[in-house]
Amino acid sequence: MTLLHTVLALVLSWTGLYSVLYIFSIGLITVVALWTARLLLRHAWYTHKLSCFSKPQTRSWLLGHLGKSTEEGLQRVDDLVQTYKHSCCWFIGPFYHLVRLFHPDYVKPLLMAAASITVKDELIYHHLQPWLGNSVLISNGEVWSRKRRLLTPAFHFDILKSYIAVFNSSAKTMHDKWCRLVAEGKTNLEMFDHVSLMTLDSLLKCAFSYDSNCQESSSEYVSAIVELSDLIIERREKNILHHWDWIYWKTQQGKQFKQALNTVHRFTRDVVEKRHTLLNQQRETETQSEIAPTFVVIILTLHTSSPSSRAGHDTTASAICWTLYNLARHEHYQEKCRQEVMDLMEGRDGQEIEWEDLSNLPFTTMCIKESLRLHSPVQAVTRSYTQDMVLPGNRTVPAGTICLVSIYGTHHNPTVWTNPHEYDPQRFDPSNKKSQTSHAFIPFSSGPRNCIGQKFAMAELRVVVALTLLRFRLTPGVNPELGSSRVRRLPQLVLRAEGGLWLQLEPLNTPT
Secondary structure (H helix, E strand, O other): OHHHHHHHHHHHHHHHHHHHHHHHHHHHHHHHHHHHHHHHHHHHHHHHHOOOOOOOOOOEOOOEOOOOOOHHHHHHHHHHHHHHOOEEEEEEOOOEEEEEEOOHHHHHHHHOOOHHHEEOOHHHHHHHHHHHOOOOOOOOHHHHHHHHHHHHHHHOHHHHHOOHHHHHHHHHHHHHHHHHHHHOOOOEEEHHHHHHHHHHHHHHHHHHOOOOOOOOOOOHHHHHHHHHHHHHHHHHHOOHHHHOHHHHOOOHHHHHHHHHHHHHHHHHHHHHHHHHHHHHHHHHHOOHHHOOOOHHHHHHHHHHHOOOOOOOHHHHHHHHHHHHHHHHHOHHHHHHHHHHHHHHHOOOOOOOOOHHHHHHOHHHHHHHHHHHHHOOOOOEEEEEEOOOEEEOOOEEEOOOOEEEEEHHHHHOOOOOOOOOOOOOHHHHOHHHHHHOOOOOOOEOEOHHHOOOOHHHHHHHHHHHHHHHHHHEEEEEOOEOOOOEOOOOEEEOOOEEEOOOOEEEEEEOOOOO
16 A cells, blocks of 8 residues: 555656646747747848848848958958948847948948937947946946046046156167067067057056056966957857857856956956055145046046956057058158158157157158058947937938947948058148048047047057157068968957067167
8 A cells, every 4th residue: 555655646746747847848938939029020120120221141040141350351341331332231140230331421420429319239348348347438328428527637638748758668668678589589570469568558557657567577467358359259259149148158268258357357456456555645645635636546536436447558559550560561651750750859869759749740640540541440339329310311220220330341431532452641641631521530439439548549659650660660570370471350359460460670770
């Protein structure tokens, strides 16, 4: 009798478990079916709403127009611009619906829209959030407005003037290191490694008055930043399922991202804590009215309210590297820039660029701007809007649609620029400025959400490029990975080059 009761109990328990599993399966299937139906209806709605824009052929229904950030990816943008002239719609599976824009007339109304209706979308900026936090780059609404208002004084001319000495000092440290390497017979150097450390050195000194000595010692921080950039691009392009956090953080790549993120945040936290300690000591000896609103004070105030990494040195490094690369490829422009700098320095005791000199480097500035056009550090910016946006040709972008403003496409649009793939600094001759279309040149974006640090970046660019040409002659180097001087562009978070950007350096015996 006991055995019979036991068997009956087991049968009933298994039957109950089966019932629970059955009910759970039905529920799960129902949820998936409803989610899929909603996804398909949403996709159909966007397809209809965006029918006013031309649609390139998709790879597949699931992947849509999903592509890769490679040299071939940039060439595909060239094809899009040639074919569609100003814009097209773009789908990443049934999940994301975009409009790509690459003509000034279409770009302008979007970038110049009021900040109150402009939102940083989730496709691009959501993946940056763990790294950059709720920073001025990512935040929206009142949070963004407050941060932007607090940061603006940090880039006032009176503050920027004091950092010219820092740019000179950091550039000299890099150049001294180059001279030592050349003396050892290492004349073929990869630019991004050296220049990224130099711009990081400058930024830490300017933003935190912190001397990291990162140019003379290996930097775990810089390596972690490069790894984070690679992982963000990989997450965006290689597996669409990784777009969802609850999946991504369980993957090997997600764990790698967190490890690199810890390195970056630990470095930033250490720097901030040291500066807070020094600032508190200063407050003990000075009254509040005596403490000037320096870059350090402003940055630390923001960091207290939103602890995030400081970004920016990598975009400036990219701009410097590509400018040096373009001048290495065009010897006559390089010599003209060098002569301009030598004329400026004539009769001086030292080799330092001063604030007043920046406006006296017109041709060097033209060469920098043409490099920013041809090799923009940032290839695109994305926005979405809380209301419908009307564009030329009776086209309307529905509220909530992601707008991808292609800086690369606009800068290489043959309907805007003659021979857009050629390096021609004369495009930026001040006498030609009136003929240049508004928003044809947007390396720092435009409008209320443009790059707040563009004056800082342009000042550093002019100082570093001028001093580099004064001290070195540049020619194209050999990429050991490719075995040639050929360069394949690599559009990541900033524009880099596959296997690095290599230049051959020859020190010049310029008068001191």
